[in-house]
Amino acid sequence: MRQANLPLCKEHFVSWFERRVERTVRRYKMIAPGDKVLVAVSGGKDSLALLCALRRLSERMGFELAALTLDLGIKGNSYSDESVKMARGGAKALGVEHYVVSIEERYGFTLDEAVEVARRPPCSLCGLLKRYALTDVARELGFDVLATGHTLDDVARFLLASYLSASIQELIRLTPVSPSELPGVPRRVKPFYESLEEHIELYANIMGLKYMRDGCPYARTAPTDRFRSFLDQVEAESPGMKHMMVRGYVKHIRPALISGLGTKIKPARPCSKCGLPSSGEVCSFCRLRSRILRALGKA
């Protein structure tokens, strides 16, 4: 087993890793004692490792924990069926209550159908769909906090993409904590904001977690692979670079941008169709959903 260049034995690695997650949770005030926390679990290593780490932290910090898995309806490689199975097994092994919500039952279409009719890259569609559905379900179930398994590597990659496209609106969103925008809507947190994927994988393996090893069949079309390998190479040459990039963004760049944008940042208002936070009259998910249902002849 790789030791991730850390001169630590298994037990010390686990406690080092979990202490780092706890530090991130406390540093950014992600979770308060008594909070009801819902963890988005895809069945992959990052989200199952997050569920495991938060399970152990929940006892020390005193918050409630449950897991939610979206059945996206991806047929290729039985991807969604396998994901749900893995997530269910993981939650059971950790003794965490587990919700499974079918996108098709809830919104009337599968991701496969959306990919077919919407003229948009699959990963962008899926991102919008998951972000919306997780918040939607977490609100309905009355959770205070929605935790996702976004890693330091994910954040660095999104940051890089936003810097290249110079899209300030995306840039200011890449925060460890997104506060609740409307009453009843949970705040979203990323407890792995300061954790590298290589350490998360090591942790998942040491803890004996069983996770999906196959990637999503759509991911092959993602253009972010180049970003990933570039950042991995720079990190290999200058260890700590990803951390410096993300930490510098949170500490220096984002605050300056936010203060500079001032009143140009519009607060969210409730979507007139679904009530979730929106920048316009109808939120982007509801607009997308109408388009998809019309194209499928279901509306």
Add this chain to the structure above:
Amino acid sequence: MRQANLPLCKEHFVSWFERRVERTVRRYKMIAPGDKVLVAVSGGKDSLALLCALRRLSERMGFELAALTLDLGIKGNSYSDESVKMARGGAKALGVEHYVVSIEERYGFTLDEAVEVARRPPCSLCGLLKRYALTDVARELGFDVLATGHTLDDVARFLLASYLSASIQELIRLTPVSPSELPGVPRRVKPFYESLEEHIELYANIMGLKYMRDGCPYARTAPTDRFRSFLDQVEAESPGMKHMMVRGYVKHIRPALISGLGTKIKPARPCSKCGLPSSGEVCSFCRLRSRILRALGKA
């Protein structure tokens, strides 16, 4: 001869290229009629192409033009000797007055000596030295404007490096125009801020310019090659990306940062030793110079 994917004949390419440079010069108010403009010419394709394009623009816009070459004292591959020769030939062919200033005569040490005694990467040393010396000489000769051959590719690469290191002070400096910070100090401009190197090279070749083809012997140690190849790959996949990245920075990101930083940006004051703009009591060049001269036993 490559046609840079533009469906243009040579004559139309030249006028398209020069119009773009003129648009950049006017868009960012780099040069006003009557200005005395000094072009920094290293002898490479970018700076000689800049001298050529500005030579032709100077007639239409009515500004004065001269060229300045620094003899840095790099012995490897007779690099500095060749550079000065190329620059001299280019300026002569274009009928532009040409100044050559020896770093050793002016400041008491060569770049080779500086590299030997200063514990700093050669490219960073050279950057500081050139930036300082060009401004210093341009001020002494009474020029209003100092023009450098920084390209769109250069700016994109510096931007990327500054985003990764999250160094806000470097980030806000990557402007097309740096206004004069103190009376008598020229403003610095980058007329190739919106021009790609592949187009500059094509222009230099069509115009029959003779330029240095060998790179600097120190450049092999530069870590920016990875940045260069990453950006080139992304540009190849998404043509226009470098332009979008740099334009988005100038239009959106930098203004927000500047307004957000507010009073945290300290105006420059004259260095107590040399009088050029400095952030502290003594400027970083004068501090470096003292250190180098002491280490060389010359002070």
